[in-house]
Amino acid sequence: MxxxxRAAVLVKPGQFEVQDxxxxxPGRDEVLIRISRVGICGTDMHIFNGHYAAENLPMIPGHEFTGTIAELGQGVTGLTIGAPVVVDMNIGCGTCYWCRRNEVLNCPNMQQMGITMDGAFAEYISVPARLVIPAPGDVSAGVLALTEPLACVVRCARKANISFxxxxxxxxxxxxxxxxxxxxxxxxxxxxxxxxxxEERVKMALEAGADVGVSDPTKLKDTVLHHTDGRGADVVIESVGLPALYQQATRLIRKGGHIAAFGITGAGETLPVDILQTILQENSIKGSVAGxxxxxHDALTLLTYGxxxxxxxxxxxxxxxxxQAAFDSFVDRPQDLKTQIALTD
Structure with a gap:
């Protein structure tokens, strides 16, 4: 070997260089992964535009990935060279209070592949073996690369206690x-x-299973009230990251309702909250950002079974x-919900 x-290095905001x-x-208890597919995430776009993690540049981004095991480090057992895998991109210490509670993002020593350290826009990546998840061989690499973003959504639903x-x-x-x-x-x-x-993306959401779609923001509140017998929604998920939408969410939930804070805003942006009304109505807000x-594991199962x-x-x-072309054209292709970088067939 x-x-x-070959790796795509983001040398500065807006500029990739594909370099050798x-x-x-792989060190002890690590696995070398040959990358197959990597998805471009909204977080990657924030990094590309210089809005997030700019202090870590130059860096190889990319964290939504799948590949095959190329080499096993010393001490690794239970994994097979050539096997398809997905990888949990969040690296905690594994022993602290937060890691034991599956709240790795709060680990004082947490690292994230492709965000705080080099990631997967490359031919290979070495990762801790404990974060490697074997994947079915009959599921395409393009689908397997969706495991990480779907895991984020799974966690949001879990944190918000959403039910039938x-x-x-x-x-x-x-x-x-x-x-x-x-x-x-x-x-x-x-x-x-x-x-x-x-309107195009609202239509796609309706095709994906939404019951009601709204593209005119002036009609949103009335639409929500109409479909909830005048109460407001049990849960509102903000998945964009705009303070104005978070503010709107406070006006769309019912008394006793819940806001799932998911979309990442800029640093230091705040949400005005009426404390008394929050107390009296027993409303709540809970953050969730990464699976x-x-x-x-749950996301992989959902993808495996269609x-x-x-x-x-x-x-x-x-x-x-x-x-570079993939990132430059990203916002001009709303019909493509995800763009992936393909390193192998």
Missing amino acids: TRTM VPRPV GQSVVVLGAGPIGNLHVQLLRTIGAAPIIVADLS MGQDM RIKTCHFTGASYPLDQI
Whole structure:
């Protein structure tokens, strides 16, 4: 095996360079993964535009990935070279209070592949063996690469305690919003109301399982009230990351309702909350941002058994050498809910 590999290095905001870089060598209890597919995430776009983790550049981004095991480090057992896998991108210490509670993002020593350290826009990546999850050989790499984003959605639903018969509003019909809709349909939430300024993406969300779609923001509140007997929604999921939408969410939940804070805003942005009304109405808000641990396993199971429609997520792919074009054109292709970088067939 050669000692170098091709990798897409984000040298500064807005500029990738595909370079020959040292190929990682798996250490003890690590596994070397040959990358097959990597999805472009909204977080990747924030990094690309210089809005997030800019202090870590230059860096190899990419965290939504699948591949095959190329090499086992010393001490690794239970995994097989050549086997397809997905990987939990959140690296905690594994022993602290938060790691033991599957709240790895709160670990004082937490690292994230492709965000705080080099990631998967490369031919190979070396990862801790404990984070490697064997995947079925009959599921395509394009579908397997959706495991991590779906795991984020699984965790959001789990944190919000969403169950059958609950009315849910999803603010945003982009890729994550579409996955929220599909998971809510699987859970049995009803009605599912999705809102987005893009009529095309609202239509795609309706095809994915939403009951009601709204593209005119001036009609959203009346629509929600109409479909909830005037109460408001049990749960509102903000999946865009705009303070104005979070503020709108406070006006869409019923008394005793819940806001699932999912969309990432800019640092320091705040949400005005009427404390007295929150107390008297027993409303709540809970954050959730990334899938980890069991969330990854559950997401893989849902994908394996076809619970998620993936056709709009796997159709747009670019080779590694064209990663700059993939990022530059990302926002101009709303019909492609996901763009992936394909490193192997």
